């Protein structure tokens with residue numbers, strides 16, 4: 513999501529995307545605060561069905577996923593991006609899960625080769641999402657259209673990251689008017705448009721705005737997982753510890769968004785989701801699908817097989833919780849929980 517040059521952790525100038533990836537692969541980049549899920553208890557139920565009747569599939573934006581999981585936007589354009597994205601794409605096709613590419617700005621500005629974003633040959637059937645920042649709507653409808661169509665995506669997810677921008681070297685300092693511009697583009701944009709945060713929790717004012725627009729879904733990307741104050745502190749060698757606590761924990765971000773979004777809008781839960789039990793809790797709070805970035809990055813840096821076995825582990829864990837709670841599908845987990853104050 514950042515493409516400017518900064519001094520990287522490798523000790524010399526590297527594109528920021530590579531510096532972020534290096535930091536994420538080699539240091540602790542997760543929030544000091546939890547995602548709040550430890551206060552959630554899944555209630556026991558009775559599985560009045562056969563184990564093999566459990567069904568993890570779900571429909572998302574017109575496609576059927578075998579498992580309700582999205583590879584959140586991570587990368588594209590950087591030195592390591594091609595390998596990471598190809599491993600993710602190969603695994604996503606095999607697993608029947610959805611995937612988003614990382615910010616396409618370097619590609620669209622001709623500062624990075626497009627090959628790390630071109631994934632359709634590896635994942636011809638998956639739900640694939642393009643990715644840009646909300647501020648890029650200033651560049652117009654055709655810019656967004658190009659992001660989607662140039663990679664054969666099914667839609668686009670725009671990141672809304674004001675806190676991250678102000679902590680960056682040369683970050684965006686003007687978000688004024690962008691929601692109005694997006695509202696105009698949405699009127700006849702031919703592909704689904706979703707919004708996401710990047711790990712501080714989507715502002716409730718944006719969720720409320722989206723509920724009145726042709727936005728197809730919100731990924732709350734709450735506090736409790738990858739923390740961009742921490743990452744920027746590492747790559748810029750600055751102390752951003754003070755800002756690490758800012759944000760809405762994923763638990764609260766999901767609950768608030770659920771209370772506002774329309775029934776026909778997707779609610780994606782992400783931000784520190786790491787296990788099948790976390791996934792079950794997200795469905796219990798009303799998420800339609802779950803997203804993860806950091807675990808996918810570390811698996812994909814190794815191999816596609818590592819990604820596949822990581823997701824298979826999640827599937828087994830989620831299955832145990834569904835059985836325990838008497839839920840044949842992830843949707844049936846809704847409200848089968850108690851949240852401690």
Ligand SMILES: Cc1cc2nc3c(=O)[nH]c(=O)nc-3n(C[C@H](O)[C@H](O)[C@H](O)COP(=O)(O)O)c2cc1C
Pocket residue numbers: 513514532533536584585586587613614615643670671708709710711733736737738782783784785803804805806807809
């Ligand atoms: C290395 C890395 C790069 C990321 N780049 C992007 C990006 O380009 N666009 C975006 O929307 N989000 C980006 N994100 C944010 C993730 O999509 C996600 O919202 C966030 O990491 C929280 O999820 P997690 O706790 O599972 O990592 C990135 C995350 C990581 C770890």
